[in-house]
Amino acid sequence: MSGHPTSPWGTCCQGYKAVLAAQHGGRARKAVLASAVLYFPRLISGDRGSVLGRPAVALQMPMFTTPRRHEPRNFSRQTAIAAAVPGFGGSLSPRITSGKSGYHSTTTLSSGRADGCTADGSTSSSCNSSTCTGASGRRRIDNNTGRQGSRAPLRLVDIPGKGRGVVATRKLSPGELLLVCRPLALVQGPAQTPVPVPQQQPAKVGARRAQQQPTSPASAGATGSDAVGSGVPKAGASISEAALVSDLQRLEWKNPQARVLAFLYRGVQQSESTGRSAPRRAFQGTAAAAADSAGGVVIDLTDLTDPWDSGEPSASANASATTPAAAISSGPAVAGGSVAHGTGLMADQLAAVVRLNATGLPSDDVLLAKLYGRPNHSFIGLWPAHAMLNHSCAPNAVAVVSGSELFIRCCAPVPAGGEVCITYSGALGLGPLPLRRALLERNHRFRCMCPRCAAEERVPRELAQLWSDIVMLASQQLQPQLMAAAAALRVSSKVGGAGGFNNATSGVTTAATSATAAAAALPALLEVRGQVAKCFGLFEETLGQLSLSPQEELWMQASMYPLYETRARCAQLITTAVANATSASGVSEEMRSPEQDQAHEQQLKQAEPGKLPQQQQVQAQQQQEDAIELERRLSEEYLDALSLCLRLQGAANAGSDMHVQLAARYDAACAAHGARHPGPRGQQLATDARQRLERALGTRYGAGAETQFAGTSGGMRTEGVGTSDTPGPAKADAITAPMIAPSLEELVVVLDELRRQQL
Ligand SMILES: C[S@@+](CC[C@H](N)C(=O)[O-])C[C@H]1O[C@@H](n2cnc3c(N)ncnc32)[C@H](O)[C@@H]1O
Numbered sequence: 001m002s003g004h005p006t007s008p009w010g011t012c013c014q015g016y017k018a019v020l021a022a023q024h025g026g027r028a029r030k031a032v033l034a035s036a037v038l039y040f041p042r043l044i045s046g047d048r049g050s051v052l053g054r055p056a057v058a059l060q061m062p063m064f065t066t067p068r069r070h071e072p073r074n075f076s077r078q079t080a081i082a083a084a085v086p087g088f089g090g091s092l093s094p095r096i097t098s099g100k101s102g103y104h105s106t107t108t109l110s111s112g113r114a115d116g117c118t119a120d121g122s123t124s125s126s127c128n129s130s131t132c133t134g135a136s137g138r139r140r141i142d143n144n145t146g147r148q149g150s151r152a153p154l155r156l157v158d159i160p161g162k163g164r165g166v167v168a169t170r171k172l173s174p175g176e177l178l179l180v181c182r183p184l185a186l187v188q189g190p191a192q193t194p195v196p197v198p199q200q201q202p203a204k205v206g207a208r209r210a211q212q213q214p215t216s217p218a219s220a221g222a223t224g225s226d227a228v229g230s231g232v233p234k235a236g237a238s239i240s241e242a243a244l245v246s247d248l249q250r251l252e253w254k255n256p257q258a259r260v261l262a263f264l265y266r267g268v269q270q271s272e273s274t275g276r277s278a279p280r281r282a283f284q285g286t287a288a289a290a291a292d293s294a295g296g297v298v299i300d301l302t303d304l305t306d307p308w309d310s311g312e313p314s315a316s317a318n319a320s321a322t323t324p325a326a327a328i329s330s331g332p333a334v335a336g337g338s339v340a341h342g343t344g345l346m347a348d349q350l351a352a353v354v355r356l357n358a359t360g361l362p363s364d365d366v367l368l369a370k371l372y373g374r375p376n377h378s379f380i381g382l383w384p385a386h387a388m389l390n391h392s393c394a395p396n397a398v399a400v401v402s403g404s405e406l407f408i409r410c411c412a413p414v415p416a417g418g419e420v421c422i423t424y425s426g427a428l429g430l431g432p433l434p435l436r437r438a439l440l441e442r443n444h445r446f447r448c449m450c451p452r453c454a455a456e457e458r459v460p461r462e463l464a465q466l467w468s469d470i471v472m473l474a475s476q477q478l479q480p481q482l483m484a485a486a487a488a489l490r491v492s493s494k495v496g497g498a499g500g501f502n503n504a505t506s507g508v509t510t511a512a513t514s515a516t517a518a519a520a521a522l523p524a525l526l527e528v529r530g531q532v533a534k535c536f537g538l539f540e541e542t543l544g545q546l547s548l549s550p551q552e553e554l555w556m557q558a559s560m561y562p563l564y565e566t567r568a569r570c571a572q573l574i575t576t577a578v579a580n581a582t583s584a585s586g587v588s589e590e591m592r593s594p595e596q597d598q599a600h601e602q603q604l605k606q607a608e609p610g611k612l613p614q615q616q617q618v619q620a621q622q623q624q625e626d627a628i629e630l631e632r633r634l635s636e637e638y639l640d641a642l643s644l645c646l647r648l649q650g651a652a653n654a655g656s657d658m659h660v661q662l663a664a665r666y667d668a669a670c671a672a673h674g675a676r677h678p679g680p681r682g683q684q685l686a687t688d689a690r691q692r693l694e695r696a697l698g699t700r701y702g703a704g705a706e707t708q709f710a711g712t713s714g715g716m717r718t719e720g721v722g723t724s725d726t727p728g729p730a731k732a733d734a735i736t737a738p739m740i741a742p743s744l745e746e747l748v749v750v751l752d753e754l755r756r757q758q759l
Contacts (some may be wrong), residue, residue, distance in 0.1 A: 002061060003062065005648055005660065019477030043502065046400055055078070062615075069228055069621050074658060077377065082545060086153075094121050096109045106140055109528060119155065119475075121686045135574065138271070145477055151754060152178055152179050152301060152302075152305065153168055153169045153170050153171060153172060153178065154166050154168060154178060154179065154301055154420060155167050155169050155301065156300055156301045156304075156388055159390065159419065162272050162446075163267055163271065163390075164267060164388055165388065165389070165421075166301070166388050166389055166419065166420045166664045167417055167419050167420065168414045168415070168416055168417065168418050168419075168420055169416065169417075170416045171413070171414065171415055171416050172396075172410040172413065172418075172420070173410060173413060173414065174409075174410055174411055174412055174653075174654065174655075174698075174699050175409060175410065175411075175698050175699050175702050176410040176702070177407060177408075177409055177702055178397060178408045178409060178410055178420065179385055179386075179407070179408040180305070180405055180406075180407055180408075180409065180749045181299075181304075181305055181306075181383040181384075181385045181386050181406040181407075182305065182306040182308060182309070182383070182384070182404065182405065182406075183307075183381040183382055183383050183404055183406070184257060184260055184261065184307045184308075184381075184382040184384050185244060185247060185248055185251070185382050186379060186380075186381035186382070187244050187247060187379065187380050187381065187455075188377040188378065188379045188381075188404075189241050189374075189377060189378045190375070190377065190378065191362060191363035191364075191375070191377060191378055192362035192363065192378045197451065205610055209335045211692040226630075228571070239356070241351070241354055241358065241360075241380060243376060244358060244381070244382070245347060245350045245351045245354050246699040248261070248340055248350045248353075248354070249340045249341075249347060249350060250340075251340065251341065251345045252341040252342055253341055253342030254342065255342075256307070257305070257307055257308065258342045258343045258344075259299060259303075260299065260304060260307045260348075260384050261302065261340075261343050261345065261346070262343065262344075263304075263384070264353045264356070264357050264382070264384060265345060267351055267352050267356060267357070267387075268349070268352045268353055268356050268357075271445060271446075272352075273355065279612040281723040297580055297623075301388070303383040303384075304384035304388060305384075305385040305388075307384055327756045329366060345587055350674060352488070353382070354380075354382065355402075356387075357382055357384070357387035358380055358381060358382050359378060359380070359381060359382075359383060359386065359387075359399075359401070359406070360379055360380030360381065360386075361378065361401065362378045363377070363378060363694060364376055364377050364379060364401045364402055364403065364471070364493070365400050365401060365402045367660075367701070367742075367747055367750050367751065367754075368402040368701070368742075369402070370750045370753065370754060371742055371747070371750050372402075372747060374403070374749050377403070379401065379494060381401075381404070382612075383406045385408075386399055386406050386408060386422075389408070389420060389421060390419065390421050390422075391421060391422065391423060391424040391425070391440065391444065391446075391448060391450075392419075392421035392422075392423060392448070392450040392452075393423060393425060393429065393436055393448055393450045393452040393453055394412075394451060394452040394555070395412070395421045395422050395423040395653055396410060396411060396412040396413070396418070396420060397409065397410055397411055397413040397414075397420045397421060397422050397423060398653060398654065398655035398700065399422055399655055400655075400697065400700060400701070408422075409699065409700070409702060409730075411653065411654035411656075411699045411700075412654055421450075423653050423656075424440060424443075424444055424456070425439065426656075427658055429558070429651075429652055429653045429656070429658070430519065430558050430559075430561035430651065430658070431466075431559060432456075432467065432468060432471060432559040432560070433453060433456040433457065433464070433559065434464070436448070437453065452555045453555075455548070455552040456554055456555065456556065456559065459546065459556070463542055465544075466538070466542065467539060467542075467556075467559070467560060469564060470535045470538065470539055470560065470563055471559075471560060471562050473531070473535060474532070474535065474562045474563045474565075474566040475562045475566075477629070478528050478531060478532060478566050479562070481524055481527075481528050482525075482566065482569050482570055482573060484520040484524070485524050485525050485528075485573055485577075486569075486573055488517055488520065488521045489517065489521055489573060489576055489577055489580070498572050511580075514580045514685070515582075516583045517580070518576075518577040518578070518579075518581040518673060519577075520579050521573075521577050522574070522577050522578070522581065523597055524574055525570060525574045525577055525631075526574070528566075528570050529570050529571070532563070532566055532567045533567075534561060535563055536567055539560055539563060543556055543557070549734070554647075554648075554650075554651050555651065557644075557647075557648055558648050558651035558652070559653070561648050561651075564641070564644050564645050564648055567641045567644075568638065568641035568642050568644070568645045569725070570641075571634065571637045571638040571640075571641045571642075572638050572641075572642075572669070572673075574634055574637075574638075575631070575634040575635060575637075575638050578627075578630060578631060579631060579632055579676070582627040582630070582631070627653055635677040635679075635682075636681075637671070638673065639673070639681055639682060639685055641683055642666065642669060642670065642673070642685060643688075645662075646685065646688060646689055646692060649662040649663055649666060649692060650722050654695075654696070654699045655696065655699035655700035656700070659699070659700070660693070660696040660697060660700055663689065663692045663693040664693055664696075664751055664755075665711065666689045666692070666693075667686070667689040667690055667692070667693045668755070669689075670682065670686035670688075670689040670690075671686055671689075673733060674686050691757035693747075693748075694744050697742065697744055697747045697748070700746060701742055702741050703739065703741060703742050703743055725747075
């Protein structure tokens with residue numbers, strides 16, 4: 001069966017249902033959201049979850065099967081409190097000498113470096129120089145000792161209605177590395193599930209998670225129904241969050257790091273006191289302060305980028321510094337818990353900091369881990385610089401966690417002075433406004449007013465409702481029907497072979513079985529096809545009545561992604577079913593009666609086609625021709641649907657794991673389809689899919705930037721300076737790659753390897 005990518009919304013249906021039910025007044029809003037949260041995070045694979053308050057949905061692997069619940073594990077854990085890394089502000093040593101049962105704590109933080117080196121006591125010495133050799137034997141630029149935040153083309157500012165935020169000091173280009181962030185604290189455990197990669201066979205797609213992208217800070221804070229959008233699975237989220245809070249409490253904090261913590265807490269206080277909502281006007285990039293203060297100490301992006309680096313945030317402020325701990329402890333009293341050493345923050349306050357700013361996922365970046373030959377980690381951590389990025393539903397930056405480092409890359413052009421935003425919505429980036437909005441308001445307590453939300457808000461209410469109903473129908477009813485049909489076809493394909501029989505007599509029998517199963521599945525598939533066609537026509541027609549810019553139109557279509565996905569999936573399944581049915585009998589009819597099937601089976605058993613009576617031969621030939629024509633038309637239909645899905649893949653958060661994942665899946669789907677139905681159109685689509693995959697990899701990993709994603713050589717190079725539209729003078733501000741930038745070829749090879757492992 002050629003593999004059409006399964007929908008990242010496959011099991012997200014419940015989320016849609018819940019949210020839509022709320023719109024229809026069917027359920028209490030809270031219950032609705034809780035339900036939405038339960039499902040969404042599992043479906044898509046983890047993008048940037050949370051940045052604020054709670055990370056947005058961490059994209060999980062698209063899957064068609066029932067979401068797997070990630071139960072808390074008693075995994076051994078590395079407590080990485082970024083302090084004790086040699087050569088790295090080692091003055092602060094975690095006081096954790098023994099962890100809870102089942103945990104092991106190390107004083108090593110920053111394990112899992114991109115080069116394959118670990119930074120624990122045993123190996124850090126070999127990696128303590130400015131360069132070291134990674135698992136692949138390639139040199140790695142070690143940027144750890146530099147305060148690269150000061151070279152970042154970014155500035156911390158106050159943004160009306162949003163609190164602090166980050167703006168570009170110059171024009172930024174997609175793929176450009178903006179920041180390499182170090183954690184203030186990080187808890188790691190084994191990756192929680194086998195890591196998924198784009199699948200070629202729907203049968204294999206189940207509960208796998210693809211390479212992920214950390215979502216925004218805040219992702220980690222999910223608890224209970226608040227797990228929506230959390231980068232950490234719901235059950236594991238609260239445990240990991242608690243573990244992080246507990247570790248924060250047990251550390252003995254020194255001033256510089258305590259100030260960073262206080263600085264983060266200040267955002268919590270502001271958020272709570274103002275119940276921030278975005279201003280109606282767009283941010284002009286002229287916002288006030290370029291820095292913030294905590295306890296009288298200036299803190300800027302440099303201090304936040306590597307909180308354990310310099311020892312003191314700002315030399316000028318040291319002398320008169322009031323400890324943020326003192327400043328904070330003078331704030332509103334918080335009940336319960338003890339004060340963390342040196343911070344003055346109570347457990348509840350630390351929990352609020354974690355909830356708002358931490359980021360976590362069940363696995364860090366799969367491709368990089370594979371490339372550098374090291375294990376994946378589940379993690380929850382506080383990367384203070386990352387936590388300063390605000391949300392947009394049309395983000396221009398993307399974050400990736402590899403080991404203890406969090407990389408922030410530009411994923412869409414940013415003008416000088418423009419705000420740099422990530423998304424907290426994760427997979428919901430391919431979802432409708434009501435759902436995105438509900439999750440952001442609930443988990444992050446703000447109303448997004450980005451251009452995309454503003455555009456969708458202008459859609460007439462009745463129309464928005466109609467579209468929501470359509471999405472609900474596609475997600476709740478049609479997708480499950482397709483899943484059932486796909487399961488039946490998979491079984492029949494296993495018995496009969498993907499393309500039907502081609503040799504022995506036993507093959508005839510199995511092909512006949514396959515054909516019977518295919519014929520049985522066809523009525524349901526055709527029914528779905530009819531409904532999808534109606535919905536699709538309705539949506540396209542109403543969309544056409546609005547006066548929208550191309551970008552706005554793409555956003556609207558992206559919000560209807562489940563419908564597009566259902567359409568493509570249905571077309572693919574029908575193509576497969578018809579191929580199976582006709583290959584067994586040579587009959588062009590999509591369905592035949594059991595009697596007809598029996599008769600044809602009998603004929604096939606009794607005689608070679610050439611020996612059939614003449615009339616039957618003519619009939620058989622006609623049927624063969626009909627079958628070919630039917631398959632051709634169905635193939636065209638599938639290609640139509642696939643090309644639209646490909647287009648919408650481009651609407652996903654560029655460089656997110658979902659963006660890469662969908663590109664890889666469509667790439668595989670095009671290749672599989674092309675193998676069975678060769679033709680110029682399919683070839684063209686396959687080329688498009690491959691380019692999209694390269695672009696996604698280039699945006700996420702910075703690979704291939706010099707050649708504009710057309711493929712490039714491997715080896716070490718510098719990030720951020722090769723993009724064609726990066727202005728010359730800005731090169732001075734470029735961040736030097738802290739790791740070897742993988743080439744496209746390397747990434748594609750690894751991707752293929754992961755795919756094979758999962759088949
Ligand atoms: C991780 S913090 C981001 C930094 C934050 N602005 C600060 O000052 O600490 C997340 C919080 O920022 C605010 N925020 C983020 N994106 C926003 C947006 N688009 N509009 C309004 N507020 C936003 C919300 O209060 C959210 O809970």
